[in-house]
Each structure stands twice: as C-alpha cells, then as structure tokens.
Amino acid sequence: xxxxxxxxxxxxxxxxxxxxxxxxxxxxxxxxxxxxxxxxxxxxxxxxxxxxxxxxxxxxxxxxxxxxxxxxxxxxxxxxxxxxxxxxxxxxxxxxxxxxxxxxxxxxxxxxxxxxxxxxxxxxxxxxxxxxxxxxxxxxxxxxxxxxxxxxxxxxxxxxxxxxxxxxxxxxxxxxxxxxxxxxxxxxxxxx
Amino acid sequence: xxxxxxxxxxxxxxxxxxxxxxxxxxxxxxxxxxxxxxxxxxxxxxxxxxxxxxxxxxxxxxxxxxxxxxxxxxxxxxxxxxxxxxxxxxxxxxxxxxxxxxxxxxxxxxxxxxxxxxxxxxxxxxxxxxxxxxxxxxxxxxxxxxxxxxxxxxxxxxxxxxxxxxxxxxxxx
Numbered sequence: 001x002x003x004x005x006x007x008x009x010x011x012x013x014x015x016x017x018x019x020x021x022x023x024x025x026x027x028x029x030x031x032x033x034x035x036x037x038x039x040x041x042x043x044x045x046x047x048x049x050x051x052x053x054x055x056x057x058x059x060x061x062x063x064x065x066x067x068x069x070x071x072x073x074x075x076x077x078x079x080x081x082x083x084x085x086x087x088x089x090x091x092x093x094x095x096x097x098x099x100x101x102x103x104x105x106x107x108x109x110x111x112x113x114x115x116x117x118x119x120x121x122x123x124x125x126x127x128x129x130x131x132x133x134x135x136x137x138x139x140x141x142x143x144x145x146x147x148x149x150x151x152x153x154x155x156x157x158x159x160x161x162x163x164x165x166x167x168x169x170x171x172x173x174x175x176x177x178x179x180x181x182x183x184x185x186x187x188x189x190x191x192x
Numbered sequence: 193x194x195x196x197x198x199x200x201x202x203x204x205x206x207x208x209x210x211x212x213x214x215x216x217x218x219x220x221x222x223x224x225x226x227x228x229x230x231x232x233x234x235x236x237x238x239x240x241x242x243x244x245x246x247x248x249x250x251x252x253x254x255x256x257x258x259x260x261x262x263x264x265x266x267x268x269x270x271x272x273x274x275x276x277x278x279x280x281x282x283x284x285x286x287x288x289x290x291x292x293x294x295x296x297x298x299x300x301x302x303x304x305x306x307x308x309x310x311x312x313x314x315x316x317x318x319x320x321x322x323x324x325x326x327x328x329x330x331x332x333x334x335x336x337x338x339x340x341x342x343x344x345x346x347x348x349x350x351x352x353x354x355x356x357x358x359x360x361x362x363x364x365x
Contacts, residue, residue: 023213026213026216030208030212030213031205031206031207031208032205033208034206034207034208034209034212035205035206035208038206039203044209048209048211048212048215051208051212052212052215052216055212055216056216120198120201120202121201121202123202124198124199124201124202124203125202125203128199128202128203139199139203140203142199143196143199143200143202143203143204144203144204144205145205171193171195171196174195174198174199175195178195178198
C-alpha cells in the first residue's frame with residue numbers, strides 16, 4: 001500500500017515528536033492492532049498488553065521508519081513480534097469468552113442463534129489458539145486482516161511458498177479439530 | 193472451503209477497547225511526554241545558541257580574494273580586517289574563531305601570517321618587533337584590535353603591509 005499525503009504527514013509528524021500526530025496514527029490503527037493481538041492471543045487482557053506495547057514501540061521507533069516498505073507492513077511486523085514475544089514470555093492465555101458474553105447480554109429474538117454463533121466463533125478462536133505460533137500468526141493475518149500470501153510473507157519474513165505451506169497445514173489441522181462445525185457449515189452453504 | 197469461511201467469521205476484526213489510549217498514556221514513563229519534549233527542545237535551542245554565538249566552531253577557508261576573506265573573517269570571528277587586493281603578495285585563506293583570525297598569504301615562495309585579535313581593554317596603540325620562529329614579527333594595536341604580522345624576512349614585512357595598505361604604507365614602528 002502506498003502512503004497518501006495525509007498518512008505521510010502523520011508519520012512525519014510522529015517522527016518530529018508531535019504527540020497529536022501520534023494520536024491520529026493510534027486512532028487510525030488501533031482496531032487493526034488490537035484485532036491481531038486478540039485473535040492471536042485469544043485473551044482480551046493479553047491483547048491489551050500487546051496492543052499497548054505495540055504502540056509504545058511504534059512511538060519509540062517511528063524515527064527508524066524510512067518508508068522503504070509500506071507503513072502497514074512495518075506496523076504489522078511490530079505487532080507480530082509483540083505477539084510472539086508475549087507468547088515466549090510464557091503468559092497464561094485465558095479462554096476467549098467475550099463473544100459468548102456479548103451474545104448472552106443481547107436481548108433480542110435471536111439470542112439463541114447468537115449464542116450458538118458465539119459458541120462456534122469461540123471454538124474457532126480456541127482451536128486457532130492451539131496452533132503452533134508460526135501457523136497461528138499467518139492464519140490471523142490471513143483471516144483477520146485479509147492479507148495476501150505475499151503480504152504475509154513480507155511481514156513474517158519468509159517466502160510466499162512458506163506462507164502457503166503453513167496455511168495448508170493449519171487448514172488441515174483445523175478441519176480435523178473443527179469437524180463438528182462442518183455439519184452447521186453445510187446447512188449454511190459454506191462447504192467448498 | 194468451509195474451514196476458511198469459519199475462520200473468516202471466527203477471526204473477524206474487532207474494535208479496540210476505549211481504554212487502550214489511556215493504557216498507552218499511563219506508560220508515560222517510556223513516552224517522551226510533551227513537557228519533557230519541550231525541555232529537550234529548549235535544551236537543543238540553548239545548545240545551538242551556544243554553538244552559534246558563544247563557542248563558534250573553528251573554521252577555515254581558502255581563497256585568494258581579499259573581499260571574500262574579509263567577509264568570511266568578519267562573519268566567523270567578528271573582526272573587521274581591512275584587507276585590500278594587492279599584486280605584491282598572494283592571499284591563501286583564513287581561519288579563525290570568535291575574536292581571533294589568522295590570515296595566510298605568500299610573498300614569493302615564503303609564508304606570511306597576519307594574526308588579528310581583540311586588544312585587551314586599556315591597551316593603547318603601540319607596536320613591537322620580535323623574532324618569530326626564526327623570522328620577523330611585528331605587533332601593533334589599532335582601533336581596538338591587536339595585529340601581529342609574521343614573516344620570514346624583514347623585506348617580506350614591507351610587502352606584507354600591503355595586505356591592508358595596497359599603497360605600501362610602512363607598519364607602525
């Protein structure tokens with residue numbers, strides 16, 4: 001992705017130490033960073049820690065960003081490294097329940113449906129959370145951020161072929177572990 | 193592929209909690225806060241002032257042009273040295289710091305150096321001849337500036353006067 005004039009202005013502002021520019025950069029990217037952290041960790045508290053550390057790192061290192069690659073790639077690399085570092089520090093991941101809780105507190109006619117849906121998503125998140133770190137991060141970048149194989153390869157620092165291989169292995173593992181969802185998927189027409 | 197559809201739904205992006213920004217600001221210790229940044233900016237400005245006006249860095253320039261050297265000396269040392277163009281000697285360049293300038297030239301194949309500095313307060317205009325590294329030197333004060341002209345031979349002193357007196361006026365004394 002090529003930086004437009006505003007993005008460049010914001011980044012240059014950050015590089016000059018302009019805290020207001022940093023706030024703009026945060027507002028623009030907070031959902032993206034938090035989503036990756038949450039989907040990778042499966043734990044809102046851990047995701048907050050990772051997102052916080054990511055933005056602190058961005059603020060501390062923005063002077064090193066030279067624009068050789070896109071800002072998004074640079075940001076993704078930071079959040080991915082924070083995720084992997086956080087995991088390596090051996091924090092205990094808590095079960096991901098926020099989706100389930102959201103469904104329970106929704107007072108509507110579709111509570112049962114939402115509850116079931118939340119349960120399925122919770123299953124997906126829980127099982128993704130059991131993938132090896134290098135597979136999990138490519139799965140998150142692919143399905144949370146919708147990045148292409150090439151973009152993931154650029155962020156993770158491997159070839160697009162390696163990304164494809166990791167995704168393929170992850171898919172096979174997830175197919176086995178999420179087999180109980182296949183019947184529901186057939187009913188909703190997602191079987192491919 | 194059904195698993196991909198489930199992954200897209202199960203891993204969809206979410207909104208960041210509102211307290212994330214507050215969490216980042218809480219770690220102000222690691223952030224260069226506005227206050228501290230201003231302190232650093234003031235410190236940098238003060239340092240720049242010192243560099244520019246108090247401790248001007250040493251510098252030197254090479255030129256054979258009297259007007260250019262005079263201008264450079266004034267800019268870098270604050271001294272006004274009334275150099276004039278002369279065919280009897282060849283200007284080489286100058287170096288200097290605040291309040292002190294050295295102007296180099298050559299008479300034939302011999303070096304001549306004119307050192308100019310601010311005269312101490314209360315020093316009246318005077319002159320003195322002395323030996324300088326086997327050569328001759330003459331010092332004098334004029335309009336609050338101390339001049340020292342050093343040459344290899346007494347004859348060169350006469351020529352060196354043309355640095356400021358192209359008409360060939362003898363140095364004081």
